[in-house]
Amino acid sequence: MSDTSPLPPVRLASEPELARDALAAPLLSRAARLARWASPATRVDAGGALLPEQLPAAAGELGLSGDDAAASASEAWRMAVDTGLVEITDEEEGTVAAGAELRRLTGGSPHDVLTLWLTALDAVLADASVPDLDGLIDAMDEGGAVDLSALDWDPQAEAEFLDGVLANLYLLTVGESGPGAGPVPLPALAASMIVPSDMGEPTDDILEQVSDAMMRLDDQFRLLEPIGLVVHRPVDEALLEDAESGTDGGGPAASAPGSDDDVDVARYGMVRLTPLGLYGIRARLLEAGHDAPAVGDLADKGADALLDGTAVFPPPAAHAETEQWLA
Incomplete structure (x- = not known):
């Protein structure tokens, strides 16, 4: 995704609404309770x-x-530590106390809550980019150090892949041609990162890569759902059993959605961004240098800025922006 092309404008919920969603996110809520x-x-x-x-x-x-x-x-305790809800007061004794961020979370403004939630999101995204525990154990040498080369794992590439997937999910959500607030099939997200745009019929190798990426995303979205970023329907366990037993006729790639018109695509996993997720991914896109406007950004600007800004907006977004400007 180019960082110079403006993305379609997004309609965000209000900060108080988003803050309530953040406080209700299971992982952050549990972290606060433990703090x-x-x-x-x-x-x-x-x-x-x-x-x-x-x-x-x-x-x-x-x-x-x-x-x-x-x-x-x-996991909840680790989140409490990572976000500063809990502070270690004596490393040698291993004692702890409630951190300053707990007071911000429980008594701060909606903006304070969302700032802390973004910190929590960063921590969860970092965890989601790490290989599963079995892989780490297999790659551990006698001294307890992890051999990254044995994992075939590039931390930066893995993080960039997940960021790219989330950016594509954001674009599908806010774009006119996407499903809007509806769920997106995991194979479609995986394919958006792997299948070349000029490729006609995907090769077996490409389909296998899509299948592998789909399963990786399924695991990652399981981790991202408790922080309130997404609503995720996991891949049907029966499909995994069929793939392992070979009853699907050749593995995940052979039974990929699209090979049978009667296949229920939802069985391959679905995901959608929550309103809080839209806020979080937009914040990350802005931090990365993308032009990701939100409806209402021009409300306090002059008429010239309104006309220039809405010139590239889809009609519904331009109408909503103008309404807010006139209010």
Whole structure:
């Protein structure tokens, strides 16, 4: 995506509405609860993680149970540390206290809440670009160091790929030809990053790459949903079982959407940006130097700026911008 071509304007929810969505995001909400729960008796290890013996109490505070309770509590605690909701007061003793960001989150302005949510989003996106735990363990040498070459993993390329996918999802959401607020099939998102625009019929190799990327995105969107960025329908587990058993006739690529008109595309995973997600991706696009206007940006500008700015807007967006300018 060129950083010089303006993107279609987006209609954002108000800051108070977005702040309420941010506070309701499961991961940030849990992180805040654990920050309030932390006491002088709470202990963390050298990396800031809760000690294993304290995870059951943390999970109980969050009302979590089952096999994944400890892992979910650990994830929420890590978010509390990453966002400054919790501060480590003594690294040697492993003691903690509520951080200054907790006061901003609970008593600050909507803008304060959204600023902290963007920090949380950055942390989750960084996690989503890391290989799965099994891959990390396989690539670990005897000394405990991870051999990145064994993973076939380029951190920068992986982060750029995910950023590109989210930018394309944003464009599909705000563009006139996209589905709007409707969900986008994961194969379509994967293909938007892999299939050359001038390619006619995709080759088997390209289809295999799309299938692999689709599965990677499925895992990543599972991580991004709890922060409130997206609403995600995962890939149907039955498809994975068919691919592993070979009953699909040749793996994921052979059964890719489009090869059978009767295939339910939703089984291959769907995703859409939430209103909070639109806000977050636009903020990241602006930070990266893209021209990503929002309806209302010209409300306090002069008439010349309004005419110039809306000249490239789609008619509905131009009408909405003019209404706000006249209000």
